[in-house]
Every structure is written in structure tokens, then in C-alpha cells.
Amino acid sequence: MVKRxxxxxxxxxxxxxxxxxxxxxxxxxxxxxxxxxxxxTVPRHSEIDDLLAKKIMKQIGE
Structure with a gap:
């Protein structure tokens, strides 16, 4: 889990x-x-699942 x-x-x-x-x-x-x-978009949870964090970074080209 990654902190928001x-x-x-x-x-x-x-x-x-x-x-x-x-x-x-x-x-x-x-x-x-x-x-x-x-x-x-980034959800307003205090912790974000690692897989979702990777997908978010991929969406911005990282």
C-alpha cells in the first residue's frame, strides 16, 4: 500500500x-x-493499493 x-x-x-x-x-x-x-484521477483514500498506484503513474507516462 502506498500513502496518498x-x-x-x-x-x-x-x-x-x-x-x-x-x-x-x-x-x-x-x-x-x-x-x-x-x-x-487519484482517490481520496489515505492508502492506495500498489497496483492502482502503478496504473496511475503509467497514465501520466511514468
Whole structure:
């Protein structure tokens, strides 16, 4: 299990490393995240399953 805070940090760092803009918007149950033009959603659970975390990172091109 990955802490949500750690996953968000990974997403920010991925954007920074690639020189892309990082944008997040809070929705009702998820946080919408853009890394450049890539888009994904992150659930608001305190811990996120490792497989889901990998899929989220893959969606933004990591």
C-alpha cells in the first residue's frame, strides 16, 4: 500500500523532472491530476493499493 501523500509527491516530481506543468483539482471523491496534457484521477483514500498506484503513474507516462 502506498500513502496518498507519497503518490501525490511522486506525481509532482514526475512533472518537475520532465519540465511539465502539474495541476490538481479536487472533485467530490477524487483528485483530478494533470501532468502536462496527461490526465488521471487519484482517490481520496489515505492508502492506495500498489497496483492502482502503478496504473496511475503509467497514465501520466511514468
Amino acid at each position: 501523500k507519497e503518490l501525490m509527491k511522486r506525481l509532482r516530481n514526475a512533472a518537475k523532472d520532465r519540465g511539465l506543468e502539474f495541476t490538481e483539482t479536487e472533485g467530490a471523491n477524487h483528485t483530478r491530476v494533470w501532468v502536462g496534457e496527461a490526465y488521471t
